[in-house]
Amino acid sequence: MWLRRFSQIGILLLFIGANKWGWNILIGNLSSAYVFETFYLSDPFAILQILLAGFILGADVLIGGLIILLIYGIIGGRVFCSWVCPMNIVTDTALWLRKKWKLNEIQFHTPINRNIRYWVLFLALILSVFSGVAAFEFVSPVSMLHRGLIFGMGFGWAAVAVIFLFDLLVLKNGWCGHVCPIGAFYSVVSKYHWIKVQHTVENCTDCMECFVVCPEPQVLKIIGKKSGSINNGECTNCGRCIEVCDDKALKFIKREKIIRRNENE
Amino acid sequence: MQRKENTTSRREAILKIFQGAGLLSLGGLVWGAFLNKASVSKLSLRPPAAVEEEDFLAACIKCGACVQACPYDTLMLAQPQDNIPIGTPFFIPRITPCYMCVDVPCVPVCPTTALDINKLIPSDKVSTPENMDVNMSDMGVAVIDEKSCIAFWGIQCDACYRACPLINQALVLNFERNERTGKHAFLKPVVNPEICTGCGMCEHACVTEKAAIFVLPRKVAEGKAGNFYIKGWEAKDENRLNEESKESDIKGKTTKKSYLNDWEELIDE
Secondary structure, three states: OHHHHHHHHHHHHHHHHHHHHOOOOEEEOOOEEEEOOOEEEEOHHHHHHHHHOOOOOOHHHHHHHHHHHHHHHHHHOOHHHHHHOOHHHHHHHHHHHHHHOOHHHHOOOOOOOOOHHHHHHHHHHHHHHHHOOOHHHHHOHHHHHHHHHHHOOOOHHHHHHHHHHHHHHHOOOHHHHHHOHHHHHHHHHOOOOOOEEEEOHHHOOOOOHHHHHOOOHHHHOOOOOOOEEOOOOOOOOOOHHHHHOOOOOEEEEOHHHHHHHHHHO | OOOOOOOOOHHHHHHHHHHHHHHHHHHHHHHHHHHHHHOOOOOOOOOOOEOOHHHHHHHOOOOOHHHHHOOOOOOEEOOHHHOOOOOOEEOOOOOOOOOOOOOOOOOOOOOOOOEOHHHHOOOOOOOOHHHOOHHHOOOOEEEEOOOOOHHHOOOOOOHHHHHOOOEOOOEEEEEEEEOOOOOEEEEEEEEOOOOOOOOOHHHHHOOOOOOOEEEEOHHHHOOOOOOOOOOOOOHHHHHHHHHHHHHHHHHOOOOHHHHHHOHHHHOOO
16 A cells, blocks of 8 residues: 555656756656656557557657556556556545545445446547547546646646546546546556466455455456456556455465466366 | 346347447547647647647647756646647747757657657758757747837837847848938838747847737748749749649649630630
């Protein structure tokens, strides 16, 4: 938990430091960053939109996007969402308040389908083609937040406040778990990622704590039923379930272990 | 969490499909309309070496690398209230103009070539950041409101002229006799739009309450004569006439030349 906050805030600090005090570790923001003034890292979703908008990009930024795509898509899964994205701090605060004020008990059902994010993703890509601009980047509250924190916010606060209130009052895990196409994008591309949560059913006591704490509980289908890894791309690898599990039934594993386990079976 | 059994009837399924399609197209329309509106605000001044505005909006990844590279804090990233596509870099010369750094630090850092160093490379040089010539940049063009420019009143002011980094090239002073007093001269500033880079140092220096000289994006500031006018005194433009007549022979279309020669068709029968 605190490790996650440390990572989120730390990465932001490196960016802010670059702007305010001239550090050269990470220059730019989460859309595209210049690392140690030697190579670039770029947001592959933004790049995909730009390409669809019809602009041919240079090799630097494409390689940068590919690196990020490899890191998240193959190794980490949706770790961007839980370990990097600053919006996650906002929505988690909303979630925390929801619990504190017992709003979850008033509103029990979630009326909006979690798959809506894939439609938002679809729209973002289609609209990029037709409008000739990167459609989601034009309206993204996530970009507004990290850009705002680094370069000055302006009325960007309003967009962030909207997300906060939406998550607090309208829908539990509303933004990150239902709407945000960035999460949807990483869910799709990280289908075969390596680092996963591993469940050992023999240790599980069916306490259901992990379901309570999980921001994407639909990924936990196998809990208490059979051993294996959480393979759903919607898992953000936030590790909350591991933290909350007192029975040593959940832990992070790397791909090699999965393979070895499969061979043993 | 046991899901209830799947008992969707055909009618419900069809309804759901149409509901989904409706919501999707509604969302698409609203979002698309916003994008359309947002991308037509063409009054923003971009950093040096920015590609055409249309391409720029597609290419800019909104990372702010140019903003961080700018030593004068000239460049800003647009915020929602600026009425410029959010997150794109721009500058307001009246606040801080572009000071035309010789090494143009804002350009080579751009990861997406939305700022393209090739726009600043003289044709006889290799495309490396060291060969950039900042005077080739085209951020906009300065325009003078002669009514509020006090130099046009006859008051001596050459603030913009002195501030221009391309003094006597991009901005010249025209001396004219002041007939009103009979013994003074007007020192009227005149912009040469072909040399002006749009840095905005003139706008920044202007002494009037609201600047009488200001930078506009070139596309906004410039008119267009159209293809029908040919400068007969310029060999290159005159050539255009010959090429055009060759084309018309093939296509049999009315062109500039035929319009001038076949005047019969202009007369009512």
